[in-house]
Structure formats: structure tokens, C-alpha cells
Amino acid sequence: MSRKLTPTRKNSRLLSRKSKGPSRARISMPPKPVRGPRGEDEFIDKCTERYYFESAGVSLYDAAIRKAPQQFRAKLTEIRDQERAHAQMLREVIRTLDADPGVMTESAKLSQIESSGVIHVIEHGNFEAVMDALLVLELVDNAKWELLIEIADELGDDEAKESFEDALGDEADHLVYIREQIVQTTMYRLQTRAA
Ligand SMILES: [Fe+2]
Ligand SMILES: [Fe+2]
Numbered sequence: 001m002s003r004k005l006t007p008t009r010k011n012s013r014l015l016s017r018k019s020k021g022p023s024r025a026r027i028s029m030p031p032k033p034v035r036g037p038r039g040e041d042e043f044i045d046k047c048t049e050r051y052y053f054e055s056a057g058v059s060l061y062d063a064a065i066r067k068a069p070q071q072f073r074a075k076l077t078e079i080r081d082q083e084r085a086h087a088q089m090l091r092e093v094i095r096t097l098d099a100d101p102g103v104m105t106e107s108a109k110l111s112q113i114e115s116s117g118v119i120h121v122i123e124h125g126n127f128e129a130v131m132d133a134l135l136v137l138e139l140v141d142n143a144k145w146e147l148l149i150e151i152a153d154e155l156g157d158d159e160a161k162e163s164f165e166d167a168l169g170d171e172a173d174h175l176v177y178i179r180e181q182i183v184q185t186t187m188y189r190l191q192t193r194a195a
Pocket of ligand 2: 138170
């Protein structure tokens with residue numbers, strides 16, 4: 001049974017707000033349909049964004065390897081090679097979608113600007129800063145592969161989805177490795193300072 005609110009001093013503000021209709025925050029827009037030509041365009045845009053970001057990742061890891069102490073180089077080189085393989089796989093997916101990977105889309109342009117901040121840190125910072133920059137890179141990597149997997153799933157592109165899931169598996173390893181190195185280096189520094 002519903003009860004009507006009678007105006008009192010306590011609830012007068014609530015009632016006057018209610019009388020203006022639902023608040024903006026409560027209005028949720030229906031999700032845009034992903035299927036159809038616009039969905040394909042979105043997919044190409046996001047694949048191209050990832051393609052340019054992964055390609056930039058190869059250069060970023062190259063720069064990081066040049067600065068890395070010997071004990072980090074083998075693993076960073078392995079990660080660099082996986083980033084390169086991801087970029088190559090994306091180039092093939094974009095071609096399968098009848099698009100040209102050489103054409104920069106809007107999202108790809110933005111991702112280039114984003115990665116330019118990371119390269120700046122890698123080129124000018126010490127190795128600790130380099131690892132922090134790689135952490136930013138890998139967090140974006142993981143989130144963006146998850147998004148691509150969702151889009152591929154929505155479009156029913158099972159082949160692309162499977163390749164993207166393999167890439168996400170690699171990215172999860174990258175993230176764990178970079179995070180572990182940062183934790184270990186930070187702990188070592190704290191302990192040696194405390195001693
Ligand atoms: Fe990546
Ligand atoms: Fe990665």
C-alpha cells in the first residue's frame with residue numbers, strides 16, 4: 001500500500017526536488033546497439049587504436065630495455081616480442097574487416113597521445129620511473145583488451161575473440177611481472193633505508 005508524503009519541514013526539500021521530475025543522475029540511457037554497420041566501424045576503430053598502442057608498446061619496451069639493469073632484460077625482451085605479436089595479429093584482424101591498418105582512426109590518434117606521455121617518462125626517468133610508466137602501459141593494455149573481447153563477443157566474431165583472449169592472457173602476465181618488480185624494488189629500498 002502506497003502512502004502519500006504530506007509536506008512537513010523535514011521533507012519539504014525532498015518534495016520540491018521530486019516535483020521537478022527525476023534527477024539527471026537516475027536517467028540511464030539505453031546502450032547503443034553494437035551490431036550493424038556502426039558496430040563494425042566501432043570495432044575497426046577500437047582494433048586500430050589497439051594496433052597503434054601495441055606498436056607503440058614495442059618502442060616503449062625497446063627504450064625500457066636500453067635502460068634496464070641486466071637482470072630485467074630477458075623478461076622485458078620477452079614482453080616486447082609479445083607486444084609485437086599482438087600488433088601483428090591486430091593488423092591481420094583489421095584487414096579481415098576490410099579496413100586499412102595504415103589509416104589512423106580517432107581513437108588511434110588519442111592512444112598515440114596517451115603513449116607519448118609514457119615514452120617521455122621512459123626516456124627521461126630513472127629505471128624506477130621506467131617501471132612505473134610500464135605499469136601504466138600494462139594497466140591500459142589489460143583494460144583495453146577486455147573491452148575488445150566484449151565488442152568481438154557482441155559482434156559474434158569468435159575467431160577475433162579467441163585471439164584477443166590469448167593476448168589478454170599475455171597482458172595479465174605482463175602486469176603481474178611489472179607490478180612484482182615495483183613491489184620488490186620499493187621494499188628493498190625501504191629496508192636498506194631503515195637499516
Ligand atoms: Fe600490449
Ligand atoms: Fe603488455
